[in-house]
Amino acid sequence: MIRVDEKGFYGKFGGAYIPEMLYPNVEELKENYEAIMASEDFQKEFRSLLKDYVGRPTPLYLANRLSEKYGAKIYLKREDLCHTGAHKVNNTIGQILLAKRLGKKRIIAETGAGQHGVATATVCALMGMDCTVYMGEIDIARQRPNVERMKILGAKVVPATSGSKTLKDATNEAMRAWINNPVDTHYIIGSVVGPHPYPEMVARFQSVISEEIRWQLKEKEGRENPDIVIACVGGGSNAAGAFYHYYNTPEVRLVAAEAAGLGVSSGKSAATTALGTPGILHGSKTILMQTEDGQVVEPHSISAGLDYPGIGPVHAHLFDIGRGEFVAVEDKDAMAAGIELSRLEGIIPAIESAHAIYALNQIEYGKDDIIVINLSGRGDKDLETYIKWGGY
Amino acid sequence: MNRIHYLFNHKKERVLSIYFTAGFPNLEDTVSIMEAIQAGGADIIEIGVPYSDPVADGPTIQDSNKIALDNGMTMKLLFEQLIGFRAKIHLPVVLMGYLNPIIQFGMEEFCQKCKEVGVDGLIVPDLPMQQYLDEYKALFDQFGIVNTFLISPQTSEKRIREIDENTDGFIYMVSSHSITGAKAEISEEQITYFKRVEEMNLKNPRLIGFGISDSETFSTASKYSNGAIIGSAFIKVIKDSKNLSEDIQKYLKGVKAQ
Numbered sequence: 098m099i100r101v102d103e104k105g106f107y108g109k110f111g112g113a114y115i116p117e118m119l120y121p122n123v124e125e126l127k128e129n130y131e132a133i134m135a136s137e138d139f140q141k142e143f144r145s146l147l148k149d150y151v152g153r154p155t156p157l158y159l160a161n162r163l164s165e166k167y168g169a170k171i172y173l174k175r176e177d178l179c180h181t182g183a184h185k186v187n188n189t190i191g192q193i194l195l196a197k198r199l200g201k202k203r204i205i206a207e208t209g210a211g212q213h214g215v216a217t218a219t220v221c222a223l224m225g226m227d228c229t230v231y232m233g234e235i236d237i238a239r240q241r242p243n244v245e246r247m248k249i250l251g252a253k254v255v256p257a258t259s260g261s262k263t264l265k266d267a268t269n270e271a272m273r274a275w276i277n278n279p280v281d282t283h284y285i286i287g288s289v290v291g292p293h294p295y296p297e298m299v300a301r302f303q304s305v306i307s308e309e310i311r312w313q314l315k316e317k318e319g320r321e322n323p324d325i326v327i328a329c330v331g332g333g334s335n336a337a338g339a340f341y342h343y344y345n346t347p348e349v350r351l352v353a354a355e356a357a358g359l360g361v362s363s364g365k366s367a368a369t370t371a372l373g374t375p376g377i378l379h380g381s382k383t384i385l386m387q388t389e390d391g392q393v394v395e396p397h398s399i400s401a402g403l404d405y406p407g408i409g410p411v412h413a414h415l416f417d418i419g420r421g422e423f424v425a426v427e428d429k430d431a432m433a434a435g436i437e438l439s440r441l442e443g444i445i446p447a448i449e450s451a452h453a454i455y456a457l458n459q460i461e462y463g464k465d466d467i468i469v470i471n472l473s474g475r476g477d478k479d480l481e482t483y484i485k486w487g488g489y
Numbered sequence: 490m491n492r493i494h495y496l497f498n499h500k501k502e503r504v505l506s507i508y509f510t511a512g513f514p515n516l517e518d519t520v521s522i523m524e525a526i527q528a529g530g531a532d533i534i535e536i537g538v539p540y541s542d543p544v545a546d547g548p549t550i551q552d553s554n555k556i557a558l559d560n561g562m563t564m565k566l567l568f569e570q571l572i573g574f575r576a577k578i579h580l581p582v583v584l585m586g587y588l589n590p591i592i593q594f595g596m597e598e599f600c601q602k603c604k605e606v607g608v609d610g611l612i613v614p615d616l617p618m619q620q621y622l623d624e625y626k627a628l629f630d631q632f633g634i635v636n637t638f639l640i641s642p643q644t645s646e647k648r649i650r651e652i653d654e655n656t657d658g659f660i661y662m663v664s665s666h667s668i669t670g671a672k673a674e675i676s677e678e679q680i681t682y683f684k685r686v687e688e689m690n691l692k693n694p695r696l697i698g699f700g701i702s703d704s705e706t707f708s709t710a711s712k713y714s715n716g717a718i719i720g721s722a723f724i725k726v727i728k729d730s731k732n733l734s735e736d737i738q739k740y741l742k743g744v745k746a747q
Contacts, residue, residue: 114588116545116614117639118663120648259551260541272544273668279643280666377589377615378542390563391593392541 105293183474209264211243213287288332289409292380303338447474504716512562529741538586670721
């Protein structure tokens with residue numbers, strides 16, 4: 098049975114390894130999130146915003162030409178059609194409603210590609226809350242349009258200038274900001290990482306993805322379970338959402354596509370399960386890329402959203418017990434898959450999601466298999482990277 | 490007797506603990522900095538084990554961690570440097586480090602090394618009390634290592650009591666809602682918090698850290714506790730120092746002046 102235990106662990110992974118200064122905040126969240134999320138009032142507001150504001154349910158689209166090319170029945174779960182362009186908003190809607198009920202006045206967040214930052218800035222505008230987003234200096238440079246979107250939405254974007262100047266360091270800065278403002282501030286973590294209860298809470302908000310896949314597939318195919326679900330994994334929030342209702346259905350294969358960067362052995366990679374070992378990162382025990390000495394290794398991926406040296410503890414657990422199949426997709430293959438999907442289906446995917454598309458080349462399946470790929474985001478934000486890459 | 494217990498048995502007021510990052514400013518400075526801290530009249534030496542992602546630390550200590558790592562500091566090297574330091578240093582020595590490098594080294598081996606070289610205690614900011622009790626307390630006890638917990642203005646009275654109950658050394662009072670090095674002076678609000686904790690009559694002595702930098706802040710903190718810890722301000726002193734021993738002693742003399 099895959100589920101979080103009362104101490105916040107999935108098997109060997111998870112927990113809350115945090116400085117005492119964050120203990121009251123995390124404890125407050127832990128004590129309250131389940132009751133708040135279960136309340137009728139919360140569910141009503143959450144569901145109504147997902148429907149009317151985010152645009153859910155997102156389509157489950159049978160990609161005919163892609164299916165023909167790969168020789169299987171391939172559906173795309175169109176999270177790219179969510180308001181703001183990615184699945185991230187499912188979680189930010191949930192967390193802002195939670196923050197309101199906890200009486201918080203300010204929101205802080207970290208962001209990699211900027212999708213979570215935009216989704217956070219969006220819900221803060223929606224709820225009239227003050228918003229500060231921490232973003233690595235390098236990501237600010239490569240995701241300019243998202244930086245400007247956050248600013249238009251009224252958020253303050255603060256560059257993280259330490260370490261690798263990417264998502265890991267943005268997360269460090271957000272945690273420091275939370276330590277500095279513990280009383281009135283809620284930290285909206287964007288992935289299934291961080292101290293308990295964040296990984297489980299974020300996964301539950303994202304679990305609407307697999308909840309919908311189940312009934313949509315039932316409508317289309319007469320069965321709730323596909324043979325395979327594929328999703329990309331940086332921290333792993335879209336994957337957690339797409340896998341959530343299938344964790345304990347062993348006949349559904351769960352495939353996680355990590356970013357291999359320039360190649361798993363190139364020294365420029367973010368393929369965490371291939372390169373990582375157990376340790377502690379951002380408040381939870383998980384698998385992370387680190388030196389023998391326990392220093393966190395700076396990752397690389399062309400996709401800012403996957404450029405993270407760890408994975409959420411639930412994914413570490415899926416890997417550990419062999420429930421998930423992990424593949425590593427190189428920059429060049431992801432870019433090619435992004436262009437291929439654009440040509441075959443008229444959908445330009447986010448480079449993150451393109452990793453999941455490429456995974457079709459790395460796993461075994463039969464021609465009658467039903468495969469659902471979680472298309473976590475759209476490629477608008479990556480236009481500059483596509484242009485620089487060329488090849489189309 | 491552990492040197493930390495001995496210290497607090499004999500000194501209840503104006504205990505001064507000085508933090509520096511091992512491997513900073515230069516790789517081989519560790520023991521000479523310890524000697525200068527002792528010569529300058531401090532009471533506890535706190536050695537930071539550098540880490541790539543020190544989330545509880547502000548920019549000054551982050552930078553010192555990065556420089557130390559770039560210089561090539563590792564846990565293994567630090568323990569090599571510490572072999573034999575007890576011939577020169579009688580002050581209690583505490584290692585401050587984040588949990589991940591310690592568990593990669595191996596907690597048991599780490600505690601054993603601490604005991605071998607003569608380290609008295611540990612501060613692991615991201616090791617929560619429950620995990621400590623569940624997983625590591627037995628090891629710490631076996632090797633006679635004193636563990637130190639932090640409390641902050643947000644820590645509830647109930648939690649402070651639990652921490653006091655599970656501490657046998659001293660309690661590290663974080664002076665405000667902040668990461669290290671953040672504030673310049675001590676506010677009324679902070680003093681209210683210091684008094685509130687003082688009136689709890691805890692069994693352990695308390696040292697106040699974060700935002701302590703000079704004789705004034707040291708004296709104020711000492712009025713409401715058993716003393717204070719200086720980190721970022723000390724890192725700034727040694728950062729550009731041309732004569733570490735002289736500059737450190739001069740700085741400590743200034744801090745201790747009443």
